[in-house]
Amino acid sequence: MSVLAALPETEAESVPLGRVLADLRRAFAHAGIAEPAADARVLVAGALGLEPARLILHEADPLDAIARARIGEAGARRLAGEPVYRILGIRSFFGLTLALSPETLEPRVDSEILVEAVMPHVARIAAAKGTCRIADLGTGTGALALALLAATPAATALGTDISIGALETASANAARNGLADRFRTVRSDWFDRVEGERFDLVVSNPPYIASSAIGGLLREVREHDPRAALDGGADGLDAYRRLAEGAAAHLEDGGAVAVEHGFDQPAVVAEIFARMGFSPVSVHHDLAGHRRAAIFVPRIGTCG
Known part of the structure; x- marks a missing residue:
């Protein structure tokens, strides 16, 4: 199963950024990652080319399947123990x-x-x-x-x-x-x-x-x-x-x-x-x- 929550078929094309961020945060918290909210923000922001502090301004923006897959891959690497900034490469x-x-x-x-x-x-x-x-x-x-x-x-x-x-x-x-x-x-x-x-x-x-x-x-x-x-x-x-x-x-x-x-x-x-x-x-x-x-x-x- 994907790191991100399974989505109904009707939502397959686009999902609000805020929901994707919340799904990732929950997955990190469930896995016992020390700072799930911070790690989720940094990874999502990095995947989308945004500053973490600006995510709140874009929570209603729709994310297509390609963007969600990119975030899901980064999330899976974090759950496997790879540090956030190693995943981002910078x-x-x-x-x-x-x-x-x-x-x-x-x-x-x-x-x-x-x-x-x-x-x-x-x-x-x-x-x-x-x-x-x-x-x-x-x-x-x-x-x-x-x-x-x-x-x-x-x-x-x-x-x-x-x-x-x-x-x-x-x-x-x-x-x-x-x-x-x-x-x-x-x-x-x-x-x-x-x-x-x-x-x-x-x-x-x-x-x-x-x-x-x-x-x-x-x-x-x-x-x-x-x-x-x-x-x-x-x-x-x-x-x-x-x-x-x-x-x-x-x-x-x-x-x-x-x-x-x-x-x-x-x-x-x-x-x-x-x-x-x-x-x-x-x-x-x-x-x-x-x-x-x-x-x-x-x-x-x-x-x-």
Whole structure:
């Protein structure tokens, strides 16, 4: 049976959008999806090319069988555990529209906190130097770098990733958002292929889940986000060690490193950076009040 409620033959040609939306919402609620109304709105809006907030203005509009089939297919994928924005193939992030791919992590609100935290630093450097050179390590969709470029027209950015598919997605997102002239990519395992370059800011949302904990993640995450973007090694901290070890040699005077981390990792991440000669200058909290991001600067004499 279709995800959407069966309709009488007399209604086969057109059905009001509001009824289709209500059917989808009920199906999601019955399946135990956490936010059935929100997921239904986003999926229906995406299928119809509308903003979710505008659906209420179109609830009486008739939908033909083709539109209903498109919505029904999206609904079936959601019921099978696929996240809403994976189904749509795009995600809004800090005012940008970013395409997703199987090789990229889906950008989330927590990463917007990191962008907000470093924006003043980028603006200050750009005002003083006429530019700000950014490295986004493990760039994925390019979300961090592209959001910072959009906010600071004088900035430039390098995005690195071990996945060719991720780099292709990031480059396409740069072009989609009119930022391709200030964004470039290189395939690199953290700093390994970033040779002889220095930056005013290094940013990263690295994998930080312990390998043994991957199986306990929400189905939407463990089955649809790439494992390489989640798995941080035995204790979840491998990437932070690599970042802390390599950052000083790639920072300009006055440069900084900014990272996102797990809600239970702020102290140990700070300790890793401290052992490599860095001091924290600020910490930033998520909407639940957890410390979620931190900015570090080298102590005097640390930069290579």
